[in-house]
Amino acid sequence: MTFLHKYPKAAKVAKANFIVAFIALAIGGLFGFVQALHRTNVFRGFINSGEYYTLLTGHGVLLALIFTTFFIAGLFVWGVTRSLDREPENLTFTWSWFWLMTIGLVMATVAILGGLVPDSSIRAAVLYTFYPPLQAHPMFYIGLALVLIGSWMAGADWFWSYRKWRADNPNERIPILTFMTLFTMLMWYVCTIGLALEVVGLLIPWSLGWVTEIEPLLPRTLFWFFGHAVVYFWLLPAYYVWYAILPKLSGGRLFSDSMTRIVFVIFLLLSTPVGYHHQYADAGISVGFKFYAMATTLLLLLPSLITLFTVVASMEHGARQRGGKGYLKWIGKLPWDSPAFVGCAFAGIMFAAGGFSGMINASMNINLLIHNTIWVPGHFHLTVGTAVALTFMAITYWLLPQLTGRKLKHKTLALIQPYAWFLGMTLMSNAMHRAGLAGVPRRTAEPEYMGFDFEPIFGTMAEMKWQIAIGGTILTISLILFLWVVVASWLAGEKSDKPVDDHIPEPLSGVEHTPAILDNMKLWFTLALVLVVLAYAFPLWEMVADGIFSPGALPRPS
Amino acid sequence: MNEEQSNSSTKRLVKILVIVGIGIPVLVELMTLFNLINVQIFEDEEDVNGQDSNVADVRGFGEGDTLFADQETAVLIDQLRVKVSTQEWRFVLGLTSVDSISQDKLQIQVDSLILQSDKVLMSNDSNIWKFQQLVPAQAYGEWILPNGDIPTKLFISMYQGAAADSTYQISQEVPLEKIPVRYNQE
Amino acid sequence: MHIHKFEQFWIKLSFVLIAFFIATVVYGFVAMDLKVIGDHATIDPQNLEDTPFGNPGVREVTRNGQTEYEVYVQTIQFAFNPGTAQPIEVPVDTRVTFYVTSPDVLHGFDVAGTNLNTMAIPGQVAKFTTIFPEVREYGIVCNEYCGPAHHVMEGKIKVVPKSEFDISNLVE
Numbered sequence: 077m078t079f080l081h082k083y084p085k086a087a088k089v090a091k092a093n094f095i096v097a098f099i100a101l102a103i104g105g106l107f108g109f110v111q112a113l114h115r116t117n118v119f120r121g122f123i124n125s126g127e128y129y130t131l132l133t134g135h136g137v138l139l140a141l142i143f144t145t146f147f148i149a150g151l152f153v154w155g156v157t158r159s160l161d162r163e164p165e166n167l168t169f170t171w172s173w174f175w176l177m178t179i180g181l182v183m184a185t186v187a188i189l190g191g192l193v194p195d196s197s198i199r200a201a202v203l204y205t206f207y208p209p210l211q212a213h214p215m216f217y218i219g220l221a222l223v224l225i226g227s228w229m230a231g232a233d234w235f236w237s238y239r240k241w242r243a244d245n246p247n248e249r250i251p252i253l254t255f256m257t258l259f260t261m262l263m264w265y266v267c268t269i270g271l272a273l274e275v276v277g278l279l280i281p282w283s284l285g286w287v288t289e290i291e292p293l294l295p296r297t298l299f300w301f302f303g304h305a306v307v308y309f310w311l312l313p314a315y316y317v318w319y320a321i322l323p324k325l326s327g328g329r330l331f332s333d334s335m336t337r338i339v340f341v342i343f344l345l346l347s348t349p350v351g352y353h354h355q356y357a358d359a360g361i362s363v364g365f366k367f368y369a370m371a372t373t374l375l376l377l378l379p380s381l382i383t384l385f386t387v388v389a390s391m392e393h394g395a396r397q398r399g400g401k402g403y404l405k406w407i408g409k410l411p412w413d414s415p416a417f418v419g420c421a422f423a424g425i426m427f428a429a430g431g432f433s434g435m436i437n438a439s440m441n442i443n444l445l446i447h448n449t450i451w452v453p454g455h456f457h458l459t460v461g462t463a464v465a466l467t468f469m470a471i472t473y474w475l476l477p478q479l480t481g482r483k484l485k486h487k488t489l490a491l492i493q494p495y496a497w498f499l500g501m502t503l504m505s506n507a508m509h510r511a512g513l514a515g516v517p518r519r520t521a522e523p524e525y526m527g528f529d530f531e532p533i534f535g536t537m538a539e540m541k542w543q544i545a546i547g548g549t550i551l552t553i554s555l556i557l558f559l560w561v562v563v564a565s566w567l568a569g570e571k572s573d574k575p576v577d578d579h580i581p582e583p584l585s586g587v588e589h590t591p592a593i594l595d596n597m598k599l600w601f602t603l604a605l606v607l608v609v610l611a612y613a614f615p616l617w618e619m620v621a622d623g624i625f626s627p628g629a630l631p632r633p634s
Numbered sequence: 635m636n637e638e639q640s641n642s643s644t645k646r647l648v649k650i651l652v653i654v655g656i657g658i659p660v661l662v663e664l665m666t667l668f669n670l671i672n673v674q675i676f677e678d679e680e681d682v683n684g685q686d687s688n689v690a691d692v693r694g695f696g697e698g699d700t701l702f703a704d705q706e707t708a709v710l711i712d713q714l715r716v717k718v719s720t721q722e723w724r725f726v727l728g729l730t731s732v733d734s735i736s737q738d739k740l741q742i743q744v745d746s747l748i749l750q751s752d753k754v755l756m757s758n759d760s761n762i763w764k765f766q767q768l769v770p771a772q773a774y775g776e777w778i779l780p781n782g783d784i785p786t787k788l789f790i791s792m793y794q795g796a797a798a799d800s801t802y803q804i805s806q807e808v809p810l811e812k813i814p815v816r817y818n819q820e
Numbered sequence: 821m822h823i824h825k826f827e828q829f830w831i832k833l834s835f836v837l838i839a840f841f842i843a844t845v846v847y848g849f850v851a852m853d854l855k856v857i858g859d860h861a862t863i864d865p866q867n868l869e870d871t872p873f874g875n876p877g878v879r880e881v882t883r884n885g886q887t888e889y890e891v892y893v894q895t896i897q898f899a900f901n902p903g904t905a906q907p908i909e910v911p912v913d914t915r916v917t918f919y920v921t922s923p924d925v926l927h928g929f930d931v932a933g934t935n936l937n938t939m940a941i942p943g944q945v946a947k948f949t950t951i952f953p954e955v956r957e958y959g960i961v962c963n964e965y966c967g968p969a970h971h972v973m974e975g976k977i978k979v980v981p982k983s984e985f986d987i988s989n990l991v992e
């Protein structure tokens with residue numbers, strides 16, 4: 077018996093979400109490949125430089141917003157169902173959020189891809205941050221709003237299951253998988269207030285022409301109200317995998333239940349009031365608030381550092397269970413031949429590296445050296461592009477058999493895949509960081525200038541470009557391997573009652589040691605809202621006080 | 635393949651993967667670290683302000699420059715830019731003759747445009763601009779460029795007399811300086 | 821709650837690290853004068869004509885008995901004005917204050933390879949002050965996507981010896 081046989085309805089929902097996620101991953105990844113060749117001038121024959129920005133919008137939206145959201149939804153359906161031992165409460169409701177999100181995603185994607193059709197008036201080359209006054213077709217914003225509403229409903233679905241479960245189990249602690257799901261969604265509710273205000277309150281009426289002018293700083297600030305927390309919305313599900321599943325994959329058990337819960341509580345509290353750290357270079361926000369955001373951001377290092385400890389400790393425990401010895405020799409005993417384990421482990425290592433460049437980003441005045449340079453994509457391809465995406469790919473090797481009742485095929489290719497990703501990403505990201513230090517901008521189709529040359533601290537520009545292009549190519553190959561393994565296993569994997577060992581053992585330090593207050597969702601949610609109000613009420617008030625749409629700028633088509 | 639064989643072949647694969655997939659990344663990062671430290675400690679005062687040599691110094695033509703300057707029929711470039719909208723990139727060229735010449739049938743023609751991407755746009759009839767006895771003589775023309783492309787060089791010819799059996803023709807190669815690129819609000 | 825002693829040690833270490841980072845930034849602020857852009861002024865992006873931005877360029881001002889320069893820059897799709905058509909020329913070793921704003925969409929104003937880096941947001945005036953320490957040219961890059969020709973948007977700053985600084989290029 078595996079998940080599919082116990083919960084056939086939930087399995088279907090999770091699979092549907094995964095299909096959408098992987099299609100988005102495939103298209104977005106292809107765009108990434110084209111970008112890597114285009115902006116390095118290795119090959120510019122796929123698209124012209126005007127179309128580059130349409131592709132880049134597609135890459136950002138499909139990968140950072142769509143792939144992540146749908147995969148997370150599938151993962152959470154699996155986790156909530158399994159840990160509460162209940163199928164979704166009402167399938168009509170469940171499928172309606174799935175279809176709402178899907179319709180939204182299709183609308184946004186059509187609006188973006190319209191930019192590749194000559195003379196099309198349906199365009200959305202506004203990038204995934206869609207700062208006005210560059211304006212996209214209304215379909216783009218409405219599509220995004222539908223995805224957002226769908227994701228809210230998905231969260232409600234899981235809370236619904238939880239309430240029903242609570243009614244039957246009044247004295248039990250929230251199971252850890254559900255705990256992580258619910259806290260992630262609470263954070264999502266807090267931060268998407270900003271996005272909803274921006275998209276529904278400002279951008280949709282403006283793109284429909286109901287108002288003509290818009291104040292650029294206000295929607296930009298609302299976007300970043302959402303925009304940092306969204307990175308934790310991507311990351312927490314990866315943490316979820318690292319906490320709940322990775323210890324098992326390495327042959328051990330989770331180190332500490334209470335630390336896990338503490339980490340999620342801290343993220344709920346601190347993820348949103350840090351958004352200004354994306355606006356260090358903006359005029360119109362006072363240095364004091366930037367400083368507050370910086371201090372909070374650096375405090376957020378704490379839960380990530382705790383995670384590092386817990387994950388490494390759990391892995392060490394696993395390695396020792398497998399016969400590992402010594403201070404470091406146990407590392408060799410980890411299952412380096414298991415694709416799911418290797419992917420998660422590499423994701424974790426890259427996240428640590430991403431953490432380092434993240435500290436530079438966070439450090440306000442140092443940040444100005446690299447703000448909006450290609451350093452920044454170098455950074456977040458380590459975090460969302462690897463810590464999150466590679467974890468999702470790796471755990472698919474373990475989840476897919478449970479959802480389809482089929483064994484994984486092409487294990488060798490599956491094993492090569494995370495190694496290839498790690499190699500490709502090191503090359504690409506390393507060169508992006510270095511080029512960024514020389515001032516090479518991000519989001520630029522042809523970062524070559526007539527009046528001056530960039531002066532790298534060491535190395536040459538040409539060498540960095542090649543490193544980016546080669547790294548991007550290896551990544552693309554890795555992605556193709558992943559998709560091939562998934563499709564082949566899904567369609568033709570050997571059917572089995574127990575296609576994978578899906579048992580998750582209890583933590584070393586169990587829930588009985590965990591203070592009950594950590595499970596008090598009302599308390600933490602309220603506190604999170606208070607912190608947000610402290611950070612945002614005054615600056616937003618200042619922006620709105622002179623009129624919501626003023627000082628107003630006129631729209632520019634994108 | 636029996637169990638043992640497949641086990642040992644997996645082991646070999648893992649070994650290769652670890653060497654390539656972890657070895658190279660570690661090497662790349664160590665090299666970066668080494669170079670960073672090296673630059674900080676040993677090359678701190680390395681002169682970085684050397685004016686870079688590969689920034690082309692041959693100044694191209696721009697707005698306000700004169701074509702056929704050594705002829706009596708010199709013309710002034712009074713407009714030179716690329717107008718960009720979301721739908722198209724458009725090259726705009728405006729010429730004015732310097733002294734309102736009154737020669738008969740003076741005709742200026744852009745033969746071709748060389749673009750940044752090395753593509754060549756050849757002129758066709760609609761792109762022939764004629765200077766007649768206008769005072770001051772002016773000509774204005776537009777090309778639709780491939781999206782995202784920018785001209786770097788023009789070939790311009792001037793004819794005097796009947797166009798077909800021109801009695802007098804000179805051509806000039808006009809390398810362009812950085813063309814202003816501006817948003818075009820239609 | 822049970823916290824392993826190694827874990828306690830690790831958490832303490834983490835706090836030290838965090839404190840260290842905050843201290844670094846503050847040190848930069850206070851001791852090295854590495855500031856970030858703050859809240860200066862708002863402006864109507866559709867009516868820059870009646871402001872100093874209507875006549876963009878380098879101005880000479882006297883502050884505390886010192887000669888300083890102010891540079892008003894408009895970022896437009898797809899040029900810096902001034903900066904693109906003609907370089908921004910300023911003397912070396914002199915305080916220069918930049919005011920940057922945009923009449924159309926968001927742009928970036930990044931002096932490549934340095935920490936002079938700001939967003940140009942319609943409706944907001946970015947203000948920052950610097951002293952160029954050496955005679956050389958710098959490239960200015962627009963590092964925020966601003967439309968289909970974003971990648972051609974570039975400019976130049978020319979830092980010249982004080983003796984060669986040509987005041988005839990100043991604007992009133």
Ligand code: HEM
Nearest residue numbers: 105108109112136139140203461465518519520548551552
């Ligand atoms: C095949 C693998 C990939 C390649 C070759 C690739 C390549 C690139 C490149 C070259 C850029 C920079 C473009 C520019 O700033 O001009 C970029 C941007 C970006 N990538 Fe990737 N990428 C890959 C995978 C991913 C993944 C898996 C994610 C996230 C899940 C991701 C998220 C992003 C985002 C959010 C941006 C920024 C878009 C923007 O600036 O608007 N990428 N990618």
Ligand SMILES: [Cu+2]
Nearest residue numbers: 303304353354
């Ligand atoms: Cu952030």
Ligand SMILES: [Cu+2]
Nearest residue numbers: 962964966970
């Ligand atoms: Cu730009």
